[in-house]
Amino acid sequence: MGDERIAAVEEVPADGTLLYTVADGGDEREAILLKLSDGSVTSFLNYCMHWTDVKLDTGDGAPVRNGDVVCRKHAATFEKDTGVCTHGPCEGAQLDPVSVETRDGDVYLADDDYEFVRTGVEDGDPADLSTDPGARLGF
Numbered sequence: 001m002g003d004e005r006i007a008a009v010e011e012v013p014a015d016g017t018l019l020y021t022v023a024d025g026g027d028e029r030e031a032i033l034l035k036l037s038d039g040s041v042t043s044f045l046n047y048c049m050h051w052t053d054v055k056l057d058t059g060d061g062a063p064v065r066n067g068d069v070v071c072r073k074h075a076a077t078f079e080k081d082t083g084v085c086t087h088g089p090c091e092g093a094q095l096d097p098v099s100v101e102t103r104d105g106d107v108y109l110a111d112d113d114y115e116f117v118r119t120g121v122e123d124g125d126p127a128d129l130s131t132d133p134g135a136r137l138g139f
């Protein structure tokens with residue numbers, strides 16, 4: 001625990017997110033790193049609390065507005081420190097947290113529930129690289 005390096009702290013953008021993949025048992029799941037204004041880093045699974053198959057970061061960083069992460073689908077906003085939805089269709093819900101710790105300028109996975117797999121998207125899902133989040137139909 002705490003020995004799986006994800007990325008350097010400086011690689012985590014203040015105005016976006018850094019996508020990485022963890023394994024939960026045999027299943028790969030995506031997660032995001034977020035940088036707070038004090039330079040510390042938090043992490044949550046990369047799935048909106050409104051429609052949980054919708055990813056916040058589709059490979060190019062989730063948008064951040066006024067310090068909150070924004071879901072592109074229906075514009076729910078989530079606090080970067082707590083993951084709580086402050087506005088939108090899932091207001092009050094909380095993103096699934098992933099424990100991380102920073103040490104000597106690097107971010108490490110520190111969560112017994114997950115194993116670090118890689119930075120970037122999960123395997124076999126090239127749709128994640130789509131730059132057109134509106135391509136998925138249905139409201």
Ligand code: FES
Nearest residue numbers: 048050071074076
């Ligand atoms: S799917 Fe994220 S706000 Fe609706």
